[in-house]
Amino acid sequence: QKEVEQNSGPLSVPEGAIASLNCTYSDRGSQSFFWYRQYSGKSPELIMFIYSNGDKEDGRFTAQLNKASQYVSLLIRDSQPSDSATYLCAVKGFNKFYFGSGTKLNVKP
Amino acid sequence: GAVVSQHPSWVICKSGTSVKIECRSLDFQATTMFWYRQFPKQSLMLMATSNEGSKATYEQGVEKDKFLINHASLTLSTLTVTSAHPEDSSFYICSALQGGNTEAFFGQGTRLTVV
Numbered sequence: 001q002k003e004v005e006q007n008s009g010p011l012s013v014p015e016g017a018i019a020s021l022n023c024t025y026s027d028r029g030s031q032s033f034f035w036y037r038q039y040s041g042k043s044p045e046l047i048m049f050i051y052s053n054g055d056k057e058d059g060r061f062t063a064q065l066n067k068a069s070q071y072v073s074l075l076i077r078d079s080q081p082s083d084s085a086t087y088l089c090a091v092k093g094f095n096k097f098y099f100g101s102g103t104k105l106n107v108k109p
Numbered sequence: 110g111a112v113v114s115q116h117p118s119w120v121i122c123k124s125g126t127s128v129k130i131e132c133r134s135l136d137f138q139a140t141t142m143f144w145y146r147q148f149p150k151q152s153l154m155l156m157a158t159s160n161e162g163s164k165a166t167y168e169q170g171v172e173k174d175k176f177l178i179n180h181a182s183l184t185l186s187t188l189t190v191t192s193a194h195p196e197d198s199s200f201y202i203c204s205a206l207q208g209g210n211t212e213a214f215f216g217q218g219t220r221l222t223v224v
Contacts, residue, residue: 043218096155097155099145
């Protein structure tokens with residue numbers, strides 16, 4: 001069983017819409033949860049992290065965590081074409097980061 | 110955020126040779142560094158975790174004698190791909206974790222092509 005699972009997509013949304021990206025994880029002992037954005041051929045860049053149940057907002061991005069369901073999501077409001085990328089969910093356990101396979105997001109003008 | 114510098118950004122080498130990739134934390138001390146490999150259209154695969162001054166911990170299926178990791182200082186970790194073969198061609202990425210912090214910062218990645 002994979003540590004972190006994501007739908008590979010692609011997820012297509014029109015410009016200005018809300019994009020919803022989901023992730024589940026298997027290790028209940030996981031401490032922190034991260035969303036990274038990766039453009040083709042580039043290294044991942046951190047969008048935000050969350051470690052408490054509930055929502056965390058940063059600009060157009062909102063991360064949601066439900067530890068009971070082992071589920072973390074990322075909402076992108078007012079999606080822009082520049083948001084088109086692969087979004088990686090990462091989970092930190094004991095001093096290790098595990099990544100999901102990523103969800104490819106296409107924002108259509 | 111903190112800066113992690115990875116060098117070289119790309120390298121082409123002949124089959125059978127060795128290649129060294131450096132990962133430096135420029136403005137913080139990295140107690141832990143992670144090495145990942147990413148094949149096209151796939152996710153990052155954790156290869157190993159290295160802590161300064163101790164031996165690296167390799168993930169299952171990663172050959173420690175082929176992928177030599179050295180973390181001799183709090184700002185530098187190196188990955189050496191020994192006796193490289195074409196199937197080792199990939200995007201190698203390091204990330205560094207500052208002690209006590211939650212998030213890890215990524216280097217720019219190294220694209221290795223073995224011909």
